[in-house]
Amino acid sequence: MKEKMNIVIVGHVDHGKSTIIGRLLADTGSLPEGKLESVKENCARNSKPFEYAFLLDALKEEQSQGITIDAARVFFQTEKRNYIILDAPGHIEFLRNMITGAAKAEAALLVIDAHEGVQENSRRHGYMLSMLGINQIVVLINKMDLVKYDQKVYDNLVQEYGEFLKSINVEPQAYVPVSGMQGDNIYNKMDNMPWYTGANVLEVLDNFSKKKPLDNQPFRMPVQGVYKFTGMGDNRRIVAGTVDSGTVTVGDELIFYPSGKKSRVKSIEAFNEDAGNSASAGMATGFTLEEQVYISRGEIAAKISESIPKVTTRALVSLFWLGSKPMVKNKDYILKIGTSRTTVVVEEIKAVIDASTLESGAKENIERHDVAEVILKMKKPAAFDLVEEIAATGRFVIVDNYEISGGGIIRESLPDKQTWARDIVIQRNFEWEKSRITCTQRAEKYNQKAALLLITGPENPNKKVLAKAVEEKLFSDGKFVYYLGFESLLFGLDADVQDTENARREHLRRLGETAHILLDSGLILVITVDQFNADDLALISTMVNPDFIETIWYGNDPTEDHPFDIHITSEEKIENSVYRIKETIQRRGIIYSPW
Amino acid sequence: MNHLKELESISVHILREAYENFKDLGMLWSIGKDSTVMLWLARKAFFGHVPFPLVHVDTAYKIPEMIEYRDEFTKKWHLNMIVGQNKEALEKKLTFPDGNVDRTTCCRHLKTQGLKDTLNGTGERVRFNHEAGQYEPDQNRTPFTAVVVGVRADEEGSRSKERYFSPRDTESEWDVGAQPPEFWNQYKTDFAPGTHLRIHPLLDWTELNIWEYIKQESIPTVSLYYDQGEGKRYRSLGCYPCTTPVESKSTNVDEIIEELKSGKFTNIAERAGREQDKEDGGLETLRREGYM
Numbered sequence: 001m002k003e004k005m006n007i008v009i010v011g012h013v014d015h016g017k018s019t020i021i022g023r024l025l026a027d028t029g030s031l032p033e034g035k036l037e038s039v040k041e042n043c044a045r046n047s048k049p050f051e052y053a054f055l056l057d058a059l060k061e062e063q064s065q066g067i068t069i070d071a072a073r074v075f076f077q078t079e080k081r082n083y084i085i086l087d088a089p090g091h092i093e094f095l096r097n098m099i100t101g102a103a104k105a106e107a108a109l110l111v112i113d114a115h116e117g118v119q120e121n122s123r124r125h126g127y128m129l130s131m132l133g134i135n136q137i138v139v140l141i142n143k144m145d146l147v148k149y150d151q152k153v154y155d156n157l158v159q160e161y162g163e164f165l166k167s168i169n170v171e172p173q174a175y176v177p178v179s180g181m182q183g184d185n186i187y188n189k190m191d192n193m194p195w196y197t198g199a200n201v202l203e204v205l206d207n208f209s210k211k212k213p214l215d216n217q218p219f220r221m222p223v224q225g226v227y228k229f230t231g232m233g234d235n236r237r238i239v240a241g242t243v244d245s246g247t248v249t250v251g252d253e254l255i256f257y258p259s260g261k262k263s264r265v266k267s268i269e270a271f272n273e274d275a276g277n278s279a280s281a282g283m284a285t286g287f288t289l290e291e292q293v294y295i296s297r298g299e300i301a302a303k304i305s306e307s308i309p310k311v312t313t314r315a316l317v318s319l320f321w322l323g324s325k326p327m328v329k330n331k332d333y334i335l336k337i338g339t340s341r342t343t344v345v346v347e348e349i350k351a352v353i354d355a356s357t358l359e360s361g362a363k364e365n366i367e368r369h370d371v372a373e374v375i376l377k378m379k380k381p382a383a384f385d386l387v388e389e390i391a392a393t394g395r396f397v398i399v400d401n402y403e404i405s406g407g408g409i410i411r412e413s414l415p416d417k418q419t420w421a422r423d424i425v426i427q428r429n430f431e432w433e434k435s436r437i438t439c440t441q442r443a444e445k446y447n448q449k450a451a452l453l454l455i456t457g458p459e460n461p462n463k464k465v466l467a468k469a470v471e472e473k474l475f476s477d478g479k480f481v482y483y484l485g486f487e488s489l490l491f492g493l494d495a496d497v498q499d500t501e502n503a504r505r506e507h508l509r510r511l512g513e514t515a516h517i518l519l520d521s522g523l524i525l526v527i528t529v530d531q532f533n534a535d536d537l538a539l540i541s542t543m544v545n546p547d548f549i550e551t552i553w554y555g556n557d558p559t560e561d562h563p564f565d566i567h568i569t570s571e572e573k574i575e576n577s578v579y580r581i582k583e584t585i586q587r588r589g590i591i592y593s594p595w
Numbered sequence: 596m597n598h599l600k601e602l603e604s605i606s607v608h609i610l611r612e613a614y615e616n617f618k619d620l621g622m623l624w625s626i627g628k629d630s631t632v633m634l635w636l637a638r639k640a641f642f643g644h645v646p647f648p649l650v651h652v653d654t655a656y657k658i659p660e661m662i663e664y665r666d667e668f669t670k671k672w673h674l675n676m677i678v679g680q681n682k683e684a685l686e687k688k689l690t691f692p693d694g695n696v697d698r699t700t701c702c703r704h705l706k707t708q709g710l711k712d713t714l715n716g717t718g719e720r721v722r723f724n725h726e727a728g729q730y731e732p733d734q735n736r737t738p739f740t741a742v743v744v745g746v747r748a749d750e751e752g753s754r755s756k757e758r759y760f761s762p763r764d765t766e767s768e769w770d771v772g773a774q775p776p777e778f779w780n781q782y783k784t785d786f787a788p789g790t791h792l793r794i795h796p797l798l799d800w801t802e803l804n805i806w807e808y809i810k811q812e813s814i815p816t817v818s819l820y821y822d823q824g825e826g827k828r829y830r831s832l833g834c835y836p837c838t839t840p841v842e843s844k845s846t847n848v849d850e851i852i853e854e855l856k857s858g859k860f861t862n863i864a865e866r867a868g869r870e871q872d873k874e875d876g877g878l879e880t881l882r883r884e885g886y887m
Contacts, residue, residue, distance in 0.1 A: 004598040032864040061772060069772055070756040073748040075801055082598065084748075084799060096776035100758070103778030132778070213596065224611040229644040232673060238642055242608045242780070271643045272635075272812055282596055284607035286642060297615055322776055336781055339615075395779045402785040404776050 002077070003210055006084045008102040010129065011111035012119035013090035016142040018068050019180035020111060021087050022052030024201060027187035030076055031055065052180065056087050069094055071101030080206045090121055095128075095369055096322045099407070102129060107136035107208040109201070114153050114177070115146040118161050120356040126161075127355040127371065130170050131320060131409065133391050137165075137172045138204045145179040149192040167358065173207070174198060214281040218306035219246030220385070220393050222338030223256070223299045227286070238269050239295070240286040241339070244392035246306065248287065249278040256299040257383035258311045259545075260429035263289040292438050298340035300383045300393060304430075309385050309393060310413035311422060313378040313538075314347065318371065319408025320355070323400050326365035327372075334399040335378060343379040344398070350374060366406075375414065380546065381422060384410055417535055418542045421509055425542055428513075442522030446480045450519040451548050451590045453581065454540070456532035457555035460570060466554060467528045469578050474524060479591060481524040489514065508536055512543025519548055524590065534562040550585060599808055606633070606796040607640040608780065609759050610743065613794045614646060616784040617741035621677070621714070623887065624649040626661040627832040628816055630745035632805050633797055635814050637743075638672070648675040648722075650742065652713055654705040655685055656692060656834035664817045669723050676723040677733060679713025681705050692836045699881065705834075707886045711766075714739045714791070741792040744887050747805075748798045750866055753879040761793045762786060769793075769883050802865050803855045810848045822846050831865050 009017045025031050035055065043050040053068070062069050068089040076083045086101035102108065108129050112122050129137060139161060147153040154177045165172060177196050178185040184192050185200045199207060221241040228237045248254070248265060255262045268275040269286045279285035302308050321327050327346060335344035350373040352363040366372045387394030387409035398406040443449050455467050464485065471483040489511060497506050511527070518525045529536070532551075541549065551564040554577075558567050566584055568577045586593035596604075613620055622637060622645075624630045637645050651665060669676040684690065684704035691701035712718025716736035724731045748755040758774050760782035775783040786792065800808075809816060819829045827840040843859075845851045854860050878886070 001597055004601060029862075031862070033862045035864070070774060072752070072755040073798065074755070075749045082801075097774065100774075100777045224608070225615050227641060229641060229646060231644055234643070236642065240611060240640075240642075242604060269642055271639045280596075282601065282604055284604040284611070284640070334785070338780075339612075392779075397779065397781040399785050402783075402787050404781060404783060407776075407778060407781075 002080070002082050004082045004084070005107070005208065005210060006086060006105045007107050007109065007205060007208070008071075008086040008088055008105035008134070009109040009111060010088045010098060010102060010125040011090055011140075012113070012116075012121040012125075013092075015090060015111045015113040015116065015119070015122070016053075016180045017090060017109075017111050018053035018056045018087055019051060020109075020140065020142060020178065020186060020201065021074055021085055022055040023180045023183055023186045025055060025074070025076065026052060027183060028076075028078075028202065070097045078202065078206055083205060088125075090125075092121060092124075092369065095124075098125065099128060099132065099320075099322070102134060103132050105134055106211045107138075108134050109138055109140055109204070110172075111140045111142050112157060112161060114141050114143050114157060116143075117157065118164070122161065123164055123358075124356040124369075126165055126170060127168055127358075128320065130168055131318065131371070133387070133395075133409075135170070136208050137170060138208075139172050139175045140201065141175060141177045142180055144177045144184060144193065145182045149177075149184075151193070151195045154196075164358075174204060176201065176204060214245040214390075214392075215247050217245035217281070217390055218308075219248050219252075219301070219303045220244040220309070220390055221248065221285075221301040222340070222393070223295060223297055223301060224339050225297050226295065236269060236288055237292065238286040238288055239301070240284075241301070242284045243279055243281050244338070245281050245390050246303070247278050247280040248285075248301070248303070250287075253304040254289075254301050255304055255308065255430065256293070256295045256301055257309050258381045259295060259299060260311075260426040261293040261295055262304065262430060263291045263293045266290045291434060292440070294439055298338075300338060300340075307389075309383045309390075311381050311383050311426065312413050312419060313381050313416045314414035315376050315378075315384070315410050316350075316373070316412035316414055317376055317396070317408045317410050318373050319366075319398070319406050320371050321366045321368055321406045323368060323403065323405030325400065326367045327398070327400070327406060328365050333405075335376065335382065335396055336399065337382055337384050337396045338393055340382055342382050344376050345379075346374050347377040348375040373411075377416075381418070381542070384413070386410055386413065418538055421505075421512075421539055421542045424509075439520070439522070446522050447592060448479055448522070448524060449548075449590045450522050451524050451550060451585060451588075452515050452519060452540075452544055453524065453526045453550050453552065453585070454532070455526065455528045455552045455554055456530065456564075457553050458557070459530050460555050462570060462574075463528050463530075463554045466568070466574055466577055467526045469574050470581050471526050473578050473582060474591070477591075479524055480522060481526065482518065483526045484514070484518075486511065486527070486529045504536075505539060508539050509543065512540045515540070515544050519544060524585075532562075533559065537562050550581075550588070550590075552581060599804065599811060602800055602804055603636065603639065603808070605799060606636045609782070609794065609796040610637055610640040612780075612782060612784065613741060613743055613760075613796075614641070617792065619737055619740040620647045620743070621650045621739045621741075622647060622743040623710075623745065624651050624665070624676075625745070625832070625887075626651065626657070626665050626817060627745075628805055628809065628820065629747060629797060629800075631814060631816060632800075632808055633743065633745040634672075634674075635808075635812060636796060645672070645674055648677045650713060650739070651676070651678045652706060652709045653678050653680045654709065654834050655680065656690075656705070656836055658819060658829075658832070658835050660817055660819055661832065664815075666723075668815070670725070670728070673725065674723070676730075677713070677720050678722075678730060679709060679718050679720050681709035681712065682719065684708065698837055701837075702881055702886065703884065707881060707884055710887070711885055714742060739791070741794055743794045743796065745797050746795055746887055747800050747802070749801045750864075751878050753882050754798075757795050757798055758783070759795055759798060760784065761795065762790050763793060763885065764790055766885070768885060771879075771883065803852065806848060806852050806855060810852060816848075820851070830860070 074085040088098040088101040224241045266288045353360045353371045385393040474481040552566045553564045715738045720733040721730040722733040822828045
C-alpha cells in the first residue's frame, strides 16, 4: 500500500497558491470527471475569466472575493504516495487558518510572486513554519510568465529570500521557478526557462522524505482517560491515550507525571484485532496496569528506564498569538499541553517579535499575530518536555475566553519555589512501598474519602476550638478522623530543625509528609496553622494531592493571596461553622450525603 | 504503521477527546458506510463499548433495508439508539416526493430541521428499549451539546474546509469564515453557553480508505452497496427519491475497492448521484444552516 503524506502550500495573499494546486490537479488528470468543465462553464455563465484557483476555493465567498479563506484538504496521488495537500490562505486575517493547515503537514511549499517579490506574509509564513517544526521546505517562485521568464529576477529572489531563511535557521531543499497560470514546471517542462534544469512541482513532492517514526525517542503518552466500562461483563480498567513518542511494551515499568506514581504494564488492549505486546509512536492505544494507582486524564506516562519529563510551574517559551484581545501579564489563561489543562499567567514578556520584519522590541502586551518570548507561570505543576528533545510534549496552546488564542513551544524549564520539595516527592512516590489494599478499598471500608481539612487564618485560639469540634462531630458520626495541631509536630518530629531562614518551609514539608501518610491510610485529617500564605499552600499541595485538600479561612479579612474553599468569620457560632464544614465535605463527596 | 492504522489512530484520538470533554455527546448514525465505520471506530476507541447515544434522523424516505440493518446492529452491539423525525413536515406533506417543495427545501425540512429538533430536544425522540426489544418514546429531552458526524473532506468543497471540532451557534449555523484554529492535537473544547459542537473524526478519510477499512475489519454493511444481480448498486446512500444507484457489477468489498482504485469510478465523484447537490447553492448553503 502507498504511504500517506500531508503537504501544506503557504505564502503571501495572491501569490498564486490555489492556482498552482489547481493546475497540478488539472495537468495530472487528478480532477473528478466533469469538474474542470463545470467550473469553466460556471465562470462563463457569470462572465468572469476562468481561474485554476476556483477548483479549490469552493466557498461562495472565496470565489466572489477571489481569495482563499480557509485551508482546503485536497486529495492527490502520485505513483509513489497518496497526498493530502492543505491549501492555506495567505491573507494576514486568516493566519489562524494557515496555522491550522500547516500544523498537520510534514513538508511545505512556499510560494513567492516573481512580479511582486518577497512580501510581509512570505516572511511571516516562513517564520511560522519553523515554529511549527516543519523543516522540509521548497520555495516556488511563481508567475514567472509575468517577468518574461527572466532568470535574473529569479536569482535575485532566491538570494533575497534565502538570506531571510538563513537568519531564522531554515534551509530550503530547493527553489523552483514556475507559472501556475501557464503551467511551467508544475507538471510540464515547457520551453520558457531552459536555464532551469531542476525538479518540477510534482517531482518536488515525491522528493520530500517521510518523517521517521518517533519510536526511538523516550516513551510519552498523555493520558486521555481511564476507562472502566462495566457493561457486558467487562472488568478491565484501561489507561487510554495516543503514544506521542517511543514504544510501550507489556512488563514496562511506567511513571505518570506530574504525580510521580508508578505501575507496570499488564496488557495492551484493543478491539477486534490482536493488540500484541506493544504500542508505538502515533498509535491510539490503551493498556491495563499490574497495580491499580490513582491516575487521571492529563498525566503523561513515561518509562522508568528512559529520560523523564520536566515537572515545574515555570517555563521559558516562544509563542504566537492569534487572540482578538492582546495577551497581557497577570491575567489567567488556560494552558493545554497534551491532555492536561492548567491555569497560567504571563510572568514576564522578554521580547516581542514582528515575524514579518524580525524586528524585536520590548512591549507590554502581545498583540494579535505577534511572536513573543515569555516566561509562563502555572497555578499547578505541569509535566512537559523541551521542544528540541520531544516535540509533541514540548508544545502547548493557550485558551482565552473559550478560544484557542495562541500556541507555542517550550524552550526551557525554570525552577520555582517548590522545586526542591517536588524532587523529594517524586523520589518518595517512586520508592513508596505499596500495600495490597488500595485507596478505593479503604474508602469503601471507611465509607469516606481521605481528605485534609486545613484551617487557617489570623491568630485566634478559637481556630483550634473549631478544629476540635469538627473532629468531634465527624468522630461521633462514625467517621475515621484525627485532629493534628501544628505544635504537636514542632517539639517532636521537628525537634531537630534548626532555627534558620528555611525552618518554616522544612516544618511545612514535614507537616505535608505526615499528612500524606495519614491520608494514605484513608483518614480525614484536620489541621490548624496560623496565617497560611500562597507559598505555604503551594508547598503543602506539592506534598499532598491538591484534590484532597479543603482550605478553611477562619477569621476576618480573608487573605487575597490564595483562594480558599470556605470562609468562616470569627463571629459565627461554632456549631454553625461545624455544620457548614460538614455540608461542604458532603457536597464534595468526601463523606456520604443522604439526599 | 500503515495508512489505515494512521487514519484510525487520529480518529480514535478525536473520539476520545470528544467523550472526555462533552457530557451530552451523541453520534449521528445515518446507516451509511461512513458513519458505520465511525461507529466501529468508537468501538475501537472504547474497547468494544459505545459510551454515548447513537442518533438517527429518519426522513421516512430511507430505503427499508437501511432501517432493518440499523435495528439488527442496535441489538447486536447493545447500542443506545435514539431516533428522531420531523413529523410536522411529513404530516403537512412539505416534501419533495409529495411534490410540494424542491429537493433543497425537502432536505431543509426533513434533515436539517429534523436534526436540529432531535438534538435540542424539542422534537419527539424514541429510544430503543433492549429489554422490550422495541422503540419507546424517550422521556429524556436533554439537548445534545456535541454531536459526532461522519463527513469526509473529499466529498464536497465545503466539507474540505471543515475542522475536526467545529462550533455551531444556537441556531446550528456554521460561520465558515471564522473557524477556530486547530493544531497539534488541540481542538476547541471550551465553549460559551448556547453554542454546540460538531465533531468530524473522518475528515482525512477518502471513499477508498473507508472501503479498505471495511475490508480489514470485516465491518458489516447494508446489502444496498452491492450488486444483487441487476448490474446496479448504491455508491452513496440517502433518501430513495434523491439517490440513484450506479451501474456496477461489484458484488463484494474487494470488487468495490478494485472499482475505486483502477476501475470506472476512479475519476467520478461519489456524490455524483445526489440530486440535491446540483441545485443552486447546493450543499454549502444547506450546511451553513446546520445540515451535516
